Amino acid sequence: MNETIILDAARRIVDLGFKDLGYEYIVMDDCWSAGRNSSGYLVHDKKKFPNGIAHVANKIHELGLKVGIYSSAGSMTCARYEGSLGYEQKDADVWASWGIDYLKYDNCYNEGQEGTPKLSYDRYNAMSKALNSTGRPIVYSMCNWGVDGPWNFATTISNSWRTSGDLINVWNQDDPNCPCSEKEGLDCKSPGYHCSIMNVLNMAAFMPSKAYAGAWNDLDLLHDESISHFSLWVAVKSPLMMSNIMTQIDPQTLSILQNPAVIAINQDPASAPAIRRWRKYLDDEIDEYGKKGEIQLYSGSLSGGDQVILLLNAGTKTREMTASLAEIFWDEGVKGTAAQASSSWFIYDLWANRMSNATASAIVHGGGKNVTAPSSGYFNVTAHGGAEKVYSEVPSSSSKHLIGSKIGSVGPRGTVKAMVRPHGVAMYRLREQKRDEL
Known part of the structure; x- marks a missing residue:
């Protein structure tokens, strides 16, 4: 964690085209500070950041x-640096003066100020008020691991809140370090860490109605090489936070994280999480x-x-x-009767046009600059190495790369099969035939 690593990651995100696809925040985690000065303000570690955090922020903004x-809502951060x-x-003011745009706010060493929603609310609301008072727009990402049910109180004071303990790249394995089982549901008091993908998903499935535009359930970081993981986090509208080392990204991971038809679901302006039916x-x-x-x-x-x-097969056989x-349109009327009587729908497979291995390899191994990648039927690879800038507008019938590939249709009272x-998952977009123009 130092200036070079952070700026290299930022440049790589631009060169590989992630910026063109809407990924825009470079978020530093723990271990950047060197304590407080005599006036009580946080100072940066001069060995790690010889030019200062404001310099790093300026360079990132230039990109x-x-x-x-x-930081952490405790006396220390999780790595035992100064907490807030x-x-x-004081901390909000100094971050604003440095040009910070986003705060991840953890829960370590909280001095016992948890155990009831009111205790947690008051502790995290103090930073919410401080950030707002700076006058600088700063995304506020609460990371209290789901303790005290933040989905019930964080919606009015933050932009996102972690729903569980730290995620590990394991499908469904129990871990003694993640004692918060789905049986505890929304009453979980001890989320821990090393939580599996299915553990986190099955807890979050109970709370989609808590999120809305500007306030999201955060299911934790994305891991490498997992179409299922990416699809599930996209569908429930979790913020898409990449945790892979950007300078070492492989073609398969690039092609997953840059699928425009899937990203468009996550970034849909309605911002309504998919609900488990x-x-x-x-x-x-x-x-x-x-x-x-x-x-x-x-x-x-x-x-x-x-x-x-999204159809999820968490079993052992195809x-x-x-x-x-x-079932799909359950919310449209009593047991979906409104949907059953509606017109037919076209089905679009959101993974059918995934970037080819050849294209992804050309982008990755070419450094993302001046790349002439082979045609993949995906989206145009520019000399910049990224994608056509198709995310500036609401997905429309003319934005074919945001819709997926038409693979069939389903009539009134019909059934979608996969x-x-x-x-694995099957992920589709349905569009009513009478309004489809593709």
């Missing part, structure tokens, strides 16, 4: 990106962790009348999965 910083508890206004256990399957397999259906409304569907319009591999 057209924004910069984030880290009791110093909220059903969850079914597979009595004949036991996975490698000794758990029953399961399948799930998520669906949600999109701006302009479209609908997103299987055909089905979802009726009644073959889904183990630990």
